[in-house]
Amino acid sequence: MEFETVIGLEVHAQLLTDTKIFCNCSTKFGGTPNSHACPVCLGMPGVLPVLNKKVVEYGMKMSLATNCTINKSCSFARKNYFYPDLPKGYQISQYAYPLSEHGYVFLEVDGAQKKIGITRIHMEEDAGKLLHDEHNPVSYVDLNRAGVPLIEIVSEPDMRTPTEAADYLKRLHEILVYLEICDGNMEEGSFRCDANVSIRPKGQEEFGTRAELKNMNSFRNVQRALEYEVKRQQYIVENGGKIVQETRLWDDAQGVTNSMRSKEEAHDYRYFPDPDLVPIIVDDAWIEVMRKELPELPMAKRERFVKDYQIPAYDAGVLTADKALSNYYEEVVRLCASPKAASNWVMGDVLRFLNEERRDIRNCPVTAASLAEMIRLIEDGTISGKMAKDIVEEMYKTGSAPKTIIAEKGMVQITDEGALLKTISAIIDANPNQLQDYRGGKDKLFGFFVGQVMKATQGKANPQIVNELLKKMLAG
Amino acid sequence: MELNQLTIHELQEKIKNGQTSATQIVESVFSRIGVVEERVHSYIRLMKDQALSAAKKADEDIKIGAIKPLTGIPLALKDIVCTKGIPTTCGSHILHNFVPPYDATVVEKLRDAGAVFVGKANMDEFAMGSSTETSWFGVTRNPWDLERIPGGSSGGSATAVAADECIASIGSDTGGSIRQPAALCGVVGLKPTYGRVSRFGLIAFASSLDQIGPFTKDVEDCAIMMNVLAGYDPRESTSVQAEVPDYRQFVGKDITGWKIGIPKEYFIEGIDPEVAASVKKAIAVIEKCGGQCVDISLPHTEYCLAVYYIIAPAEASSNLARYDGVKYGLRTSEARDLLDMYKKTRTQGFGNEVKRRIMIGTYALSSGYYDAYYKKASQVRALIKQDFAEAFKKCDVILTPTTPTPAFKIGEKMDNPLQMYLSDLFTISSNLAGIPGISVPCGFTAAGLPVGVQFLAGHFEEGKLIQIASAYEKNANLAKRRPQL
Numbered sequence: 001m002e003f004e005t006v007i008g009l010e011v012h013a014q015l016l017t018d019t020k021i022f023c024n025c026s027t028k029f030g031g032t033p034n035s036h037a038c039p040v041c042l043g044m045p046g047v048l049p050v051l052n053k054k055v056v057e058y059g060m061k062m063s064l065a066t067n068c069t070i071n072k073s074c075s076f077a078r079k080n081y082f083y084p085d086l087p088k089g090y091q092i093s094q095y096a097y098p099l100s101e102h103g104y105v106f107l108e109v110d111g112a113q114k115k116i117g118i119t120r121i122h123m124e125e126d127a128g129k130l131l132h133d134e135h136n137p138v139s140y141v142d143l144n145r146a147g148v149p150l151i152e153i154v155s156e157p158d159m160r161t162p163t164e165a166a167d168y169l170k171r172l173h174e175i176l177v178y179l180e181i182c183d184g185n186m187e188e189g190s191f192r193c194d195a196n197v198s199i200r201p202k203g204q205e206e207f208g209t210r211a212e213l214k215n216m217n218s219f220r221n222v223q224r225a226l227e228y229e230v231k232r233q234q235y236i237v238e239n240g241g242k243i244v245q246e247t248r249l250w251d252d253a254q255g256v257t258n259s260m261r262s263k264e265e266a267h268d269y270r271y272f273p274d275p276d277l278v279p280i281i282v283d284d285a286w287i288e289v290m291r292k293e294l295p296e297l298p299m300a301k302r303e304r305f306v307k308d309y310q311i312p313a314y315d316a317g318v319l320t321a322d323k324a325l326s327n328y329y330e331e332v333v334r335l336c337a338s339p340k341a342a343s344n345w346v347m348g349d350v351l352r353f354l355n356e357e358r359r360d361i362r363n364c365p366v367t368a369a370s371l372a373e374m375i376r377l378i379e380d381g382t383i384s385g386k387m388a389k390d391i392v393e394e395m396y397k398t399g400s401a402p403k404t405i406i407a408e409k410g411m412v413q414i415t416d417e418g419a420l421l422k423t424i425s426a427i428i429d430a431n432p433n434q435l436q437d438y439r440g441g442k443d444k445l446f447g448f449f450v451g452q453v454m455k456a457t458q459g460k461a462n463p464q465i466v467n468e469l470l471k472k473m474l475a476g
Numbered sequence: 477m478e479l480n481q482l483t484i485h486e487l488q489e490k491i492k493n494g495q496t497s498a499t500q501i502v503e504s505v506f507s508r509i510g511v512v513e514e515r516v517h518s519y520i521r522l523m524k525d526q527a528l529s530a531a532k533k534a535d536e537d538i539k540i541g542a543i544k545p546l547t548g549i550p551l552a553l554k555d556i557v558c559t560k561g562i563p564t565t566c567g568s569h570i571l572h573n574f575v576p577p578y579d580a581t582v583v584e585k586l587r588d589a590g591a592v593f594v595g596k597a598n599m600d601e602f603a604m605g606s607s608t609e610t611s612w613f614g615v616t617r618n619p620w621d622l623e624r625i626p627g628g629s630s631g632g633s634a635t636a637v638a639a640d641e642c643i644a645s646i647g648s649d650t651g652g653s654i655r656q657p658a659a660l661c662g663v664v665g666l667k668p669t670y671g672r673v674s675r676f677g678l679i680a681f682a683s684s685l686d687q688i689g690p691f692t693k694d695v696e697d698c699a700i701m702m703n704v705l706a707g708y709d710p711r712e713s714t715s716v717q718a719e720v721p722d723y724r725q726f727v728g729k730d731i732t733g734w735k736i737g738i739p740k741e742y743f744i745e746g747i748d749p750e751v752a753a754s755v756k757k758a759i760a761v762i763e764k765c766g767g768q769c770v771d772i773s774l775p776h777t778e779y780c781l782a783v784y785y786i787i788a789p790a791e792a793s794s795n796l797a798r799y800d801g802v803k804y805g806l807r808t809s810e811a812r813d814l815l816d817m818y819k820k821t822r823t824q825g826f827g828n829e830v831k832r833r834i835m836i837g838t839y840a841l842s843s844g845y846y847d848a849y850y851k852k853a854s855q856v857r858a859l860i861k862q863d864f865a866e867a868f869k870k871c872d873v874i875l876t877p878t879t880p881t882p883a884f885k886i887g888e889k890m891d892n893p894l895q896m897y898l899s900d901l902f903t904i905s906s907n908l909a910g911i912p913g914i915s916v917p918c919g920f921t922a923a924g925l926p927v928g929v930q931f932l933a934g935h936f937e938e939g940k941l942i943q944i945a946s947a948y949e950k951n952a953n954l955a956k957r958r959p960q961l
């Protein structure tokens with residue numbers, strides 16, 4: 001039987017506000033346990049939440065960037081459950097009246113644009129963290145993270161392959177980072193994802209029973225976990241079994257998902273409107289202010305790069321995947337006026353060096369100005385492309401400017417025709433047989449002469465000039 | 477008269493005239509406490525040392541003429557308002573050792589106004605009760621008859637004023653918890669409009685209904701207290717930015733031409749005949765003052781109790797989830813694992829009434845029942861609110877009995893929660909509607925038990941309540957009585 005996979009994602013993004021969602025504590029990651037805490041986020045008796053307006057504004061930006069309709073009025077609800085990292089015994093979230101709904105983003109699937117629906121975006125507070133003592137049966141609670149603002153972005157079950165799911169996730173990630181409302185750090189948990197996945201026989205309308213996957217803290221793991229889960233479900237169905245609705249945890253080391261709790265064990269969260277908070281009224285004027293604050297988004301930037309810089313869509317995609325990288329690229333272009341060369345050098349050498357060291361473009365030792373200067377030196381013939389390869393590597397290692405390196409290593413290209421003529425004459429004189437064969441029609445020997453010239457000049461000869469002079473002289 | 481028997485405004489006169497000092501006043505209060513507290517049990521905790529040093533500071537202020545609205549006035553605080561560095565228990569075992577690192581907004585305001593805190597008053601556990609019998613710290617007795625309950629949940633705050641163990645006090649009212657004990661103890665009690673007085677630092681029972689208010693010996697004192705308590709608080713999202721008038725200006729003002737709504741649903745069979753008689757007399761007094769009685773109807777009154785006993789427990793079940801033994805308060809010493817810790821801590825820490833309400837509330841919010849209970853109750857609540865909005869088109873204030881009966885015997889209704897819930901029959905509706913209400917003494921039964929009359933007004937019209945209550949108080953000519961202790 002042929003199966004179709006159905007995937008929906010719930011993404012939690014920690015917002016980059018300075019303070020928590022309902023109190024004035026810092027949102028900084030790390031810090032001594034419970035140092036970023038106050039009576040409000042510790043859930044002490046009698047204290048009350050006051051909403052941080054920035055959270056709403058960041059949520060509105062994400063809503064606009066993903067084509068969601070922002071509700072004129074939304075409100076908070078309490079999600080009730082007991083856990084030591086949840087100081088109030090409930091999480092303040094949104095339920096019946098979320099911030100925004102009915103959005104979408106586009107993915108490129110098999111060369112075509114595919115629309116992935118976004119059901120809703122809502123605001124909520126994060127929980128704290130438990131630290132388990134390795135040697136004693138004791139757990140500690142760190143509430144620094146409790147009350148840090150999150151938005152949850154819930155997709156429609158529109159994805160059909162683990163790759164689409166990973167692509168969708170990357171799309172949301174880049175939008176959040178472009179908006180500068182989330183740092184996107186998956187390892188530290190500021191960008192998290194749960195997946196609902198089910199399979200159904202191809203052609204069937206109704207959905208199969210779904211499993212909810214948790215604990216996937218990288219794009220790669222999301223894809224791996226989904227691939228595993230799809231196989232697991234297919235195996236069960238093909239062997240006459242039934243999928244049970246449950247929550248499963250991804251085990252990165254084993255590469256498998258394991259059951260965490262069944263539907264029967266699922267919490268009844270007893271959502272109800274939080275009486276301590278009032279509805280949030282969003283008018284058109286406020287939405288317009290937020291819309292005006294939106295930066296250029298990745299999709300638009302991609303299109304602009306293709307159009308303005310005449311670079312391939314693929315290159316534009318790579319260069320805009322990271323906002324800082326796209327800024328770097330544009331700075332290089334601005335300084336050297338050669339978009340295609342800039343794109344080749346950034347995507348080729350610079351990114352390769354960075355990736356090898358898992359380094360961020362923000363910490364790249366080759367500044368945009370240096371790279372632009374190097375490109376200009378190639379173009380005015382001071383150095384050859386081949387020399388530039390060595391120079392850029394040296395630039396990356398030392399952070400020096402290209403001219404400094406060129407001077408230190410004496411890497412200037414020989415463009416002096418008189419000097420080159422002398423070298424070429426000597427080589428022709430030393431190889432009479434080859435000259436004769438060449439003149440007799442063996443065109444391929446041209447390469448032999450070029451090689452000899454380069455060897456004699458230690459690669460410093462300007463190849464274009466060598467070509468021209470050689471052609472003339474060999475012709476006799 | 478002893479100093480502790482006087483009102484705020486009488487003491488202020490004496491202070492201004494140099495006839496007494498804050499220290500003398502607080503000493504007279506503590507000497508009274510020394511005599512009667514053992515029998516009445518108004519307090520969970522006394523704060524004598526803090527009170528004496530606050531009085532000393534007040535005397536220094538008085539010396540330099542820096543007299544504030546409550547300078548040197550000894551007050552009792554219901555043990556539901558958080559006091560920095562002083563245990564705040566909410567009448568519960570689960571918080572018996574909880575010391576807040578912050579003051580409630582009202583505590584800050586009262587202290588800034590020069591008040592001296594005498595102690596933390598006893599209350600029903602988490603304000604759940606109408607008799608102050610559910611406190612983990614023991615029952616409070618009605619000073620007018622020590623065999624009887626003082627009302628609740630702010631029973632200790634009411635008795636402390638009635639027995640002259642303080643000059644005025646702070647209570648909280650979720651379904652009548654200020655007005656009902658005020659009526660049963662013969663003092664004035666006001667529940668302000670929802671959003672008028674900050675809830676920050678008030679340990680939550682039912683967040684959409686809770687409101688802090690004063691107990692006082694007369695209406696003028698009530699106005700003085702409201703001048704200090706009322707106002708917007710940026711620390712509370714449901715606090716309202718409405719102008720705060722000088723409430724004292726309403727004291728002694730004429731009510732001629734006012735229309736007084738008499739809701740037929742509040743004068744029903746089952747009201748104690750002596751209570752009914754006292755309230756009838758109060759109506760006559762109001763008419764003599766120039767008030768004009770009009771018959772009105774609040775058609776959804778019969779649903780108030782049901783709506784309240786869904787919404788309040790639902791909110792409570794969530795509000796009380798934080799008492800889990802993890803962070804503060806009681807933690808059982810015999811837990812095997814996390815779940816066991818939760819269960820045992822809460823089993824040992826909460827009393828029966830609290831457990832009952834947590835269970836009712838959890839049930840009402842459960843998946844599959846939410847629509848039938850919580851959602852339906854919220855819809856009916858909107859209709860109850862609408863009833864009042866309609867009624868106030870026809871009248872300025874509404875007059876009702878505060879309670880259906882005078883104080884009942886200790887233990888009488890402990891085994892019958894439904895009977896107990898009925899004692900809040902006339903006070904609950906104003907919490908559901910968010911409107912203010914005041915209870916003023918209106919006489920005594922033959923057995924010498926106080927009876928109260930309640931006035932209700934529209935949102936933020938506490939001024940009207942003070943005006944009519946003061947007019948009534950002045951013209952009722954009630955015999956001045958004090959409980960014989």
Ligand SMILES: [Zn+2]
Pocket residue numbers: 020023024025036037038039040041042147
């Ligand atoms: Zn905090």
